[in-house]
Amino acid sequence: MISVTVYSTGDGCRWCVRTCACLRQAGIPFTIIDLSVSVNAPAREFVTDDLGYSAAPVVVVDQDQRHHWSGFRPDLIQQLSTRIEASS
Template sequence: MISVTVYSTGDGCPRCVRTCACLRLAGIPFTIIDLSAYANAPAREFVTDDLGYTAAPVVVVDQDQQHHWSGFRPDLIQQLSGQIEASS
């Protein structure tokens, strides 16, 4: 099973909201980590320092340092959905 984590800045981020909606529509289960929460400094450091992103959302697949992206990317969500279907 593929695991997907969405690093989000919350409901005020339209790209974050659209990404989560698209993942739900595609039937891809995911976990949301709220980067705006004070307690999530390690998550913010991971997204900015380790992955190099400065904009949300950041989507990480299987905690793979090579399989991640930033922004609303329905094309990559569709690709991921196809990968999940192929592995089922």
């Protein structure tokens, strides 16, 4: 089973909202981590320091440091959906 985590800056981020909507529409289950909450400082450090991103959303697949992206990427969501369907 593939796990997907979306690091978001909350409902005020239109790209975060669109990414989550696209994942839902594709039937891909995911977990959201809200980077705007102070308790999530370690997650914010992971996204900025470890992965090198400065903009949300950041999508990480299987907690794999090689399989992630930033921004609204419906093309990558579609590829992920195809990958999930092929493994079923």
